[in-house]
Amino acid sequence: MSAVDVPVALLGYGTVGSAVDRLLAENAEDIERATGHRLRVVHALVRDPEKERPHRPPAGVLTTDFAAIREDPSVALVAEVMGGIEPTGGYVLDLLRAGKPVVSANKQLIAREGAELFRTASEAGVQLRFEASVCAAIPVIKILREALVATNVHRVLGIVNGTTNFILTKMEEGAEYFEALAEAKRLGYAEADPTEDVNGADAAAKMAILATIAFGSRVTLADVAYDGIEAVTGAHVAAAREMEMVVRLIGAATLVDGKLDVRVGPALVDRHHPLAAVEGAMNAVMLQGDAIREITLEGPGAGGMETASAVVADMVSVIGTTGTGFLQNDACWRELPRLPPEEARSPYYVRIDVDDRAGVLAHVALRLAEQDVSIARLIQHQANGEAALHIVTHEASTGHLQAALGAIAGLPETRGAPSALPVVSDRGVPGLGWA
Ligand code: NAP
Ligand code: HSE
Numbered sequence: 001m002s003a004v005d006v007p008v009a010l011l012g013y014g015t016v017g018s019a020v021d022r023l024l025a026e027n028a029e030d031i032e033r034a035t036g037h038r039l040r041v042v043h044a045l046v047r048d049p050e051k052e053r054p055h056r057p058p059a060g061v062l063t064t065d066f067a068a069i070r071e072d073p074s075v076a077l078v079a080e081v082m083g084g085i086e087p088t089g090g091y092v093l094d095l096l097r098a099g100k101p102v103v104s105a106n107k108q109l110i111a112r113e114g115a116e117l118f119r120t121a122s123e124a125g126v127q128l129r130f131e132a133s134v135c136a137a138i139p140v141i142k143i144l145r146e147a148l149v150a151t152n153v154h155r156v157l158g159i160v161n162g163t164t165n166f167i168l169t170k171m172e173e174g175a176e177y178f179e180a181l182a183e184a185k186r187l188g189y190a191e192a193d194p195t196e197d198v199n200g201a202d203a204a205a206k207m208a209i210l211a212t213i214a215f216g217s218r219v220t221l222a223d224v225a226y227d228g229i230e231a232v233t234g235a236h237v238a239a240a241r242e243m244e245m246v247v248r249l250i251g252a253a254t255l256v257d258g259k260l261d262v263r264v265g266p267a268l269v270d271r272h273h274p275l276a277a278v279e280g281a282m283n284a285v286m287l288q289g290d291a292i293r294e295i296t297l298e299g300p301g302a303g304g305m306e307t308a309s310a311v312v313a314d315m316v317s318v319i320g321t322t323g324t325g326f327l328q329n330d331a332c333w334r335e336l337p338r339l340p341p342e343e344a345r346s347p348y349y350v351r352i353d354v355d356d357r358a359g360v361l362a363h364v365a366l367r368l369a370e371q372d373v374s375i376a377r378l379i380q381h382q383a384n385g386e387a388a389l390h391i392v393t394h395e396a397s398t399g400h401l402q403a404a405l406g407a408i409a410g411l412p413e414t415r416g417a418p419s420a421l422p423v424v425s426d427r428g429v430p431g432l433g434w435a
Contacts, residue, residue, distance in 0.1 A: 003038040006319055009069045011091055012082030013044040013062060015188040016105055016132070018055040019304035020079055020311045027312075037319050039312075043069045045082065045091075066091055070098050077318050079311050080104040081132075083192055089113050096120045096128065103314040105132035105307055108196070111205035111221045114212065118330040127318050132310035134206045135160055135283040138299040139310065144213045144287065145331065153214040153289040156253040157424075160206040160264075162281035162302030163190045163197035164229045164249040169279045171237050172246065189281045189302035200228035203251050203264045210285070211253035211262045217336040219253070219262055225341060227265040236266075236421070239351070239390055243379065244271045248278070250424055254339075261339035268349045268392075269424040342399025346422040347376065349392050350405070355413040356387040363411055364389065371404035372396070386415060392423055 008024075010017045021041045024031070032038050041061060049062040066087075069075060078095050080102055082088055089109055095102050097120060104110060110117070110130045121128040131141045135158075144153070159165050163184040170180035181198065184190045189197075196202040204226035211219040229249055240247050245268040253262040269276045274296055278284045283301025288294045300306035354360045361380075368375060368391075377392040393401070405418045 003032040003036055006037050006039045006076045007042040007072075007074045008039050008315065009043040009045070009072070009075045009078045010041055011045045011066075011069070011078060011080045011088070013046050013053070013057070014081070014192075015304040016307045016311065017044060017079070017081040018053060018057075019308035020081060021057055022055055023305065023308045023312050024315075031312075031316060035316055035320055037316075039315060039319070042075065043072065045069060066094075070094055070100070075100060077101040077103065077315060079315060080106055080109075081307075081311060082106075083108075085109055085112060089117075092117060092128075093120050096124050096126055099124055099126055101127040101129075101318045103129045103132070103311055103318065105130075105311055107133040107202065107205040107209060108221070109133075111208040114209070114220070115218060115330075115332075122330065127321070129314035129318060130209070131314045132307045134209050135285060135297075135299070135301050136162065136303060137306040137309050138283060138285065138297050138301065139313070140210065140285050140287075140297055141213065142313075143295075143297065144210070148287065148289065148292065148295075151289040151291045153287055153292075154255040155288040156207070156210045156214050156251075156285060157275070157288070158210075158251050158285035159248055159275055159278050159283050160210075160251045160285065160301065161197055161200075161203040161249055162283060162300070163194060164200075164203070165278060165283070165301070166281045167198070168229060168232070168237070168247055168249065171232075171234060172241070177232075184281070187281070188304050198228045198230055200226035200249065200264045203249055204262075207251040207253050207262050207264055210251075211260065213331045214253060214287070215255055215260060215336060216331055216333045217260065218332045219260065223260070223262060223338065225263045225265075229266050232266050239349075240268045243268070243349075243377065243390065243392065245269055245349075245423070246271065246276045247421075248275055248424070250275070250422070255336070256339050256343070258336060259339040260336045261344050263344070265422065267422045267424050273424055275424060342397065342402070344398045345395050346398070347393055347395050347425055348373075348401055348420045349390070349423050350401075350418060350420045352389045352391070352408055352418040353415040354387050354389060354411075355415065356382050356385050357413070360387070360411075360413045361389070363413065364408055367407040367411070368393070368404045370407070371400040373401055373404050
């Protein structure tokens with residue numbers, strides 16, 4: 001029996017778009033055997049069709065004319081792999097309104113404009129899928145939306161940006177920050193503008209999407225407190241190593257007494273923690289819930305072919321599901337309040353530079369004790385009459401820690417401003433101790 005011919009279009013033919021075309025062509029027979037359909041790229045929107053490309057589609061496929069794609073009645077679905085918010089968002093809305101299902105790899109678009117996009121898809125009765133927007137090859141969206149639909153997920157913890165994890169791993173091996181970033185760009189891991197990778201915005205968008213699905217309440221990029229790795233230095237990496245930890249960019253989405261807390265930032269991760277073993281451009285997501293206790297998914301988090309595998313899987317799912325199945329519906333069904341930032345709790349790594357003389361440690365310890373911040377570990381380095389205190393605290397509220405650091409900064413023997421990073425040292429689920 002001959003396969004059903006399915007003409008498809010791509011918005012974008014860069015790292016991901018060209019890999020989608022290759023994957024569809026190279027695996028056409030496997031897809032046909034499994035689904036009875038043959039997906040064929042007939043248009044790919046680009047800015048410059050004449051540009052040198054490592055992989056070129058047949059003549060006539062590359063176009064700069066978006067309307068030609070929207071108006072082509074033969075195009076059964078479109079993969080948006082061009083990135084950016086505008087004109088991309090307008091194109092996706094136009095396609096949905098024209099009745100064309102869309103698959104997107106664009107985490108910024110989904111995290112910022114998700115409400116309007118899903119409403120439009122629903123009104124038009126077409127599917128909008130976005131597996132590739134989070135953690136590239138890891139099918140975490142499908143697992144959260146389908147496999148864990150009956151599970152009360154209350155925490156998502158992970159490493160969700162490949163570029164920064166690659167840079168931090170390279171820094172552990174002795175590479176310089178900018179040298180490692182350049183390599184991540186060359187390997188196709190980084191965004192077109194890598195600012196969003198290194199400042200945490202890329203990971204924040206992914207955590208907003210994961211939190212939205214996990215908790216069924218809309219979380220946009222604006223709801224995520226995020227920080228990147230720009231301020232992480234070789235000294236942080238060395239201090240972490242000395243305390244048997246590694247520095248990682250950690251995303252955490254937590255339900256605390258029915259309140260949402262979603263954040264991204266650099267943290268010290270204990271060497272024995274599963275996330276410490278995630279290296280290079282790999283990502284990992286730990287899903288914690290009542291019935292499942294904990295499920296960890298790990299896999300390639302960036303790269304053309306890695307991302308294309310998720311795009312193609314979504315395309316096949318769209319073709320393979322008819323009508324308006326539940327997967328295209330908006331995942332949100334409630335509104336949750338936000339946890340005040342000062343109420344978030346974590347163990348912390350704190351660095352304080354002080355004069356090296358009698359009583360100073362007692363003054364520092366007293367300021368911590370006054371705010372109910374308890375010391376778990378302490379290392380001191382001395383040189384030239386100065387001491388650097390490296391302290392790891394037990395779990396403390398962020399507000400209390402900041403108050404203690406404020407008081408310590410005001411001590412006459414404190415030199416410069418104390419700094420703090422959260423520490424990831426357990427999984428936050430009773431009975432799941434790893435030590
Ligand atoms: P890319 O290599 O920069 O490719 C972007 C493509 O879109 C290019 O073909 C470009 O055309 C085209 N394009 C951009 N703006 C356009 C416009 N205004 N009009 C027409 N065409 C336009 O980017 P990428 O790495 O493939 O990423 C694409 C998307 O996938 C982004 O949303 C990204 O966040 C997401 N993603 C990427 C990865 C990854 O590892 N790279 C992983 C997961 C998700 P030209 O070729 O003519 O410049
Ligand atoms: N730039 C992103 C990263 C691509 O490094 O994780 C995957 O979304």
